[in-house]
Amino acid sequence: MNNRSIELFDTTLRDGTQGEGISFSSEDKMRIARRLDQMGIDYIEGGWPGSNPKDLDFFNRARNHTFQHARVVAFGSTMRRGNTPDTDPNIQALVEAGTPAVSIFGKTWLFHVRQALGITDEENLDLIRQSIAYMVAHDKEVIYDAEHFFDGYKDDPDYAIRTLECAAESGASVLALCDTNGGTLPHEVAEIVRTVISRLPDTAIGIHAHNDGELAVANTLAAVENGCAHVQGTINGYGERCGNVNLCSVIPNLQLKLGYNCVAPEQMDKLTSLSHFVSEVANVAPFDHQAFVGKSAFAHKGGIHVSAVMKNPSTYEHIEPELIGNKRRVLVSDLSGKSNIQFKADDLGMDLTAHGGKVPEIVQKLKELENEGYQYEAAEGSLDLLIRKITGEWEDLFELRSFRVIIEKNEQGEVLSEATIRLLVNGVEEHTAAVGNGPVHALDSALRKAICKFYPEVDHMQLSDYKVRVLNEKDGTRARVRVLIDSHDNGTSWGTVGVSENIIEASWQALMESMAYFLQQQKITMENHS
């Protein structure tokens, strides 16, 4: 173990947005930047003002915000040949961004210098020198990103080192070695970093890895273990092609396993929520199997594993999930046995001791429903109802007679949705109707309207999330769909599930169970108080 400090440079807001399906508004960027600052990230690269003028809006907002710890960074290329820094639009956009630090990328690889830029080797060095010196003269901290460093080094090591020397001599505070194409192997990174550090012992060296070989985390660790002091990456590994290196994996590996100082220990347990927050703002489904922070990262399925983990978690877990704000889960599945149901019931606050004999029936019913496409891993509400129905602790508070949903598109192109519903609540028939933005919203509104006469507390619960998954996609529009609904009232949230070939019916099941679960919980709470 060693105590060296490592600088963290986040580029989610710049290189991350090159990823397929990722884009952020400037408000999104501000929200993420504030969270990165709380996490203890040292540098937040916010965008490329010279390439994307709307990025200036983010920098204007960032200037008016006080970050506790992080320095905001604007990104840009070296100036173009033929310009002076004073006339180069990209350099001027960097000045205009008004950030304390800038990152400037330049060419390392002669193949790019000659082919892409069409300039001489010396001209490239001069562009690097002039661009950096100008920014330093404007009181900016300059991080130099050596694009294609590893490929360039393999092609011509002397020239590659020469570009770094120019950057260092011109005042760059960090020289970040970029594996732009993402194909370098860990042993190559280790060897090249060692050489670079021996040639430039007085300037901090950084690493910027991409994941094209599924080796970005290993490459980053190899760089740090061989002397790099600065790490660039993105939250969740967002980025072009296969992404940038994933800081959510780099940080715990460096700090918890190798003993480096990256963030304060009390910041480390924010990592999981940061990861989920960023995926939510990016509107990208979280990758459940993501190392450390993924929903499945500490999820146990096999019967043997589950019983061992329940005795002692270190039997099948490499770290304690709580260290990074994640938690252990036990999955209810095909392979699950009685111990899984027991764990899950405890988790739901149910006492099965009086109903031990019913457990095999619960396991059997779950298997059947999972075969039909139901999934209870994220639908605790539906699981709770299912268990209570089998143990006889369930009381139906309302009963559906029928519903009808009509969606009409008229000649003016307007689309209207109306739902009609007939319910029996406490023996009284309630027949009502409502319109909505779409058929599910109309059905939700009609259901609430019918129920709130009897149970006005349903106004306190809200649907917070609605997900649709087509189960057998190959069957086209005849496919079965699974609908997952998340709901919450003050402080608690629960999921419910519905499955059908008919999306409206699947939505109905999940909607109805969401309300039924809520009312059931209210009843339990009241009984406990009385």
Next chain:
Amino acid sequence: MNNRSIELFDTTLRDGTQGEGISFSSEDKMRIARRLDQMGIDYIEGGWPGSNPKDLDFFNRARNHTFQHARVVAFGSTMRRGNTPDTDPNIQALVEAGTPAVSIFGKTWLFHVRQALGITDEENLDLIRQSIAYMVAHDKEVIYDAEHFFDGYKDDPDYAIRTLECAAESGASVLALCDTNGGTLPHEVAEIVRTVISRLPDTAIGIHAHNDGELAVANTLAAVENGCAHVQGTINGYGERCGNVNLCSVIPNLQLKLGYNCVAPEQMDKLTSLSHFVSEVANVAPFDHQAFVGKSAFAHKGGIHVSAVMKNPSTYEHIEPELIGNKRRVLVSDLSGKSNIQFKADDLGMDLTAHGGKVPEIVQKLKELENEGYQYEAAEGSLDLLIRKITGEWEDLFELRSFRVIIEKNEQGEVLSEATIRLLVNGVEEHTAAVGNGPVHALDSALRKAICKFYPEVDHMQLSDYKVRVLNEKDGTRARVRVLIDSHDNGTSWGTVGVSENIIEASWQALMESMAYFLQQQKITMENHS
């Protein structure tokens, strides 16, 4: 570069099914096994007959199939204390599986030996010896999986090596070192593998890595570079928690970058389709950013990158995508410029030279629609229509007057869906209706019914895929949804997209564009022939 051959051992059908959301029927397993065989995988681990009796069904089927290359493997634990091999149900299930090879896992880590099994160190060694010797005596090749090898080795290296020696002495042909908890670092793997090989130079050593530190690929490469000759992993990295090591990354790294022999060169280009096939059978959405085989792995978005890649792909690609059966893509996005549209139009077989002046209008329209939630990266059909509408090359073949969809659930719990549609086709009004399994299927059926009178060729096209993505999930049932539909006729396929707060309207847009695109393409083909 070196030419050493590496044995590939696939455990998608066994350890892969421990992953959250993964389960296979025995028919699924057979389909995957045949593809693994074609890919040149050496060993296919098919299940754990002692733990999951339904796995025997797969082994029964596998026995009646002739694999070209692969050996089928049944998995199980060492026998229990107190049993003899002849009376141990797990050992007997392994015999019954009737496979040419078996993998037997045993305990390395004294913590597990004493805590989980509650037996002495010597008893554990004896279980390993007896279990393996028995299977060898039954003419099985035995692969020994040393569970928790790295954690066990760190705890007590002598005992860990001792378990391997027992396995080797008893006749195991391979000793696979398992990083069961997935937290070992590459430099630790390298060092421990070197020691193991120096102590057991005469038995093949294997590696079985898990991805809990996002380091499984690096750990596997480190093991091979230090002498391992046998690699265990799964397609797409499926497996418990963060998954097993991903063979789709290991194979190209070993073969294309490090020069090992894993599969024949003509098998290597099946890798991408194998990955997609397995995700389809597993009914898991493919991970687009997956290294090598992901849909985004060679996708370029940034304007500078796109124009450089169009000149010379090696500027931003670490390998040629064709080597592994993948392909280059250029994304139409927010950040896209005219060169992206040009590339995409070429890809769609459109000639924009006569319409150069319209390109900025196309870019502008795309930006607006992408802001509303449309996405054209997987909807070439819709993109084609959009471009043709702007360049004036589009002719409406039918026009919607109105539709109405009714979904009804009656008192018997039956759900009925009916769609009514009024279309204008060649100036003739067609008013028709159809029922379906769900509202979208009913609408699809009604649309086909209305159109096929005029264009009977629509019978040749079929919908092959239907996906729903809720865009702003937090808005619950009021959220906007994006529907993607894939369609195909003989040999070609295309995607279309629709977005609305109303799922039926979004589905309608995608359905309607799918047919419109098909009819347009038919017309172009006919014109070219006449």
